[in-house]
Amino acid sequence: MAKFLTNREENYSQWYNDLVIKADMAEYSAVRGCMVIKPYGYAIWEKVQSELDKMFKATGHVNAYFPLFIPKSFFSREADHVKGFAKECAVVTHYRLKNDETGKGIVVDPTAKLEEELVVRPTSETIIWNSYKNWIQSYRDLPILINQWANVVRWEMRTRLFLRTSEFLWQEGHTAHATSEEAIEETEKMIGVYADFAENFMAIPVVKGVKTVNERFAGALDTYTIEALMQDGKALQAGTSHFLGQNFAKAFDVQFTDKSGKLDYVWATSWGVSTRLIGALIMAHSDNNGLVLPPKLAPTQVVIIPIFKTEEQLDSISKEANRIKADLEAMGISVKYDDRDNNTPGFKFADYELKGVPVRLAIGPRDLKNGTIEVARRDTLTKETIQMSAITEHVKSLLREIQKNIFNKALRFREENTRYVDRWDQFVDTLDNEGGFIYAHWDGTTETEEKIKELTKSTIRCIPLNSKDEEGKCILTGKPSARRVLFARAY
């Protein structure tokens, strides 16, 4: 199987596309820019959902569901929001089809035109704040801490599976607060949750920071982001959390009576991650043999493969394999025993490598005799022989080790590809020849930021939260700067 993958070093982009298809994660559909998420890809998304959902609930959030459609006029209410989102989107104009009079299939019924067009949600701030208006009268109704799991549509011209598709799945949190401080605290808490999830489940180290004015979410006063580095040296924005101030409350006239009896507009946040995370997961860890999945998000953590020639051999091996499977499952580990007889062990080995199953156990007749088992790690592609009696404990600690190793490897890669650059020629040279994260000084103006983007295709990924004060000169203009910001070319 793996031989069908383009070499990662030769053509990273083609390697990615090949991998998504060959590992049965997703494919394009008949609808332009929309993907089919196949069962294996969706199983990873289910893991992501399940873990994030627990984290959201542990931080006091509840789920709800708001309409797919948003009246067109809602977008005009918030001045910045309309610029950002009321552009490339799917517009519903009619509500009926009818038989074509010439008998050639069906056509849109022109008499069924909507009075006001509906936009398929690209994000739900407007429809949600229009609902919150009726839910909030007093400070006693606050905070509202709601999350929604949903599909959204942004009509993208250039699409890539998982990374940028016209329809994608995501979650969007929308919270309402009595004070600015509380809303900012929520914004920061949720970027913290995302960073925690990225590092501890996806095994991807991230830089937490705030976006520049230019890169903010349309309608936000501040956008927090987590930025990850992919293996080709490009950055990927993996999650964002927005402090929306009172912008949406004002746009939808949502006021509340505070403790002192005074009327004020409600403070808002929103935050989201999407199926794009699966693209990040693939690009951060995988290799020329296929996917490398962190055990905590792998749909199947362990696969057991019997090596046999006769039915009799298979029977004895199966007995042992099923016992091990049951023992591992009792420890909460997901196991597949693949005793199909229409594929060779070699084919199966390659297939599970392609699919990124973290641990592979192989049992043959000789193992049975010796009381041993062969254990292969997907992350390092190494094998060892283990006593059968110690296998469950071994696998348990091995999964922990693999999770840690994948993270450490990604961290090491990021460290090796993070540079502090002070001269323009070096900045350009680094971008062209090395890629990676670049910490450089910037004079703080949108003009310079856009000029740099135009000249180098690199953007300011964020102003890192933990960046130290350091006097310096802007990489482009030489004007004074108080701290370094994070530059990179990005997905």
Add this chain to the structure above:
Amino acid sequence: MAKFLTNREENYSQWYNDLVIKADMAEYSAVRGCMVIKPYGYAIWEKVQSELDKMFKATGHVNAYFPLFIPKSFFSREADHVKGFAKECAVVTHYRLKNDETGKGIVVDPTAKLEEELVVRPTSETIIWNSYKNWIQSYRDLPILINQWANVVRWEMRTRLFLRTSEFLWQEGHTAHATSEEAIEETEKMIGVYADFAENFMAIPVVKGVKTVNERFAGALDTYTIEALMQDGKALQAGTSHFLGQNFAKAFDVQFTDKSGKLDYVWATSWGVSTRLIGALIMAHSDNNGLVLPPKLAPTQVVIIPIFKTEEQLDSISKEANRIKADLEAMGISVKYDDRDNNTPGFKFADYELKGVPVRLAIGPRDLKNGTIEVARRDTLTKETIQMSAITEHVKSLLREIQKNIFNKALRFREENTRYVDRWDQFVDTLDNEGGFIYAHWDGTTETEEKIKELTKSTIRCIPLNSKDEEGKCILTGKPSARRVLFARAY
């Protein structure tokens, strides 16, 4: 709170609407016919999803995700399907908005017209079978057992929260098989799963049966249904499972090579339940005090309310309450301890009655002294005093008993409202004055079925799977009939 509900016996329909709103389950949105599912309603849907998903996976299914949009022409491919679904639906015709040149908000950009209109999925057979075409070559690729959790849109003219909305949430299973027998077996298995879920989780007894030709899903050879009886004597179709034969395989040219090397079209099923189930849940069990939820689907199974006057009393009660909460949670029971001091115990009692929390525990200073606790059941509205030391075991068995009692009550109601009718005048009289399920003879023709519907507004809910052969005469025409079918007025 409860006093705001319309009396169920006076105006059942208004009682239902009141209850959905007052219990904070859902509300209408700014978009015609689309609802907002509020956190409490959504929490029930999450329980439904979680249990059904486990059952689907236990029967070998996996989840995937297919596009929201379907090219218009796909609907024309299957002749019956187009009649059923390509009518009242949301049609996307454009993919861009722009600023109005007169400066008055935004308008649809006429230059961004789609070559082919896209329909927001009312159901996904067509887009899914168009994908399956590429996935299936040989019998080795079969069966495909996929489910999808998704939103769908059917442009309804008359809507009711949960029961009939333009957008709703559902799951749709779409399976592909090598033989007709296997597909029929799957169709029957899944209606069995639905019946199991309805009876054992929702506590609603259902009649399993097949629909008449007239009431079949558009494109199906057979539609299996589960039919439930609501408290106002009307039937509600709670889930359907369709044997689609080779119709969609032929429409999308999906052929496979069987074991003998012969080409044949693939056999299909589809099956679904939706947020409508929440409407059924409300209507089957609730009363004039509010919701009555079966413990297995209640977001909060037990609420503990402290009765106190002083801070000191609250402190001692909280200590005990938190211990009980922890003990119950350790048993997997969901508990809320409501120690808010801005509402009276009486207000809280009424509120949790309205919300249908199955068990309410109240602890006051006297209880602390006596080592007792007051236990109230939502289903019977009865109270008893229990020794504090025995409370966890008591609550555990009480939840089981409540689950059983709610089902038995619904079953008794159905039995009391199921009638065998043989004369037309009695048939009409029963429908007009009693409602309920009516088993009557029918001559088997669509013509008679439609005539009965026209005359009485009752429909054949199904031909029950367990109905016995019994010679009789059609209730309307007097023509011979071999078995009784199930009639009712329905939602």
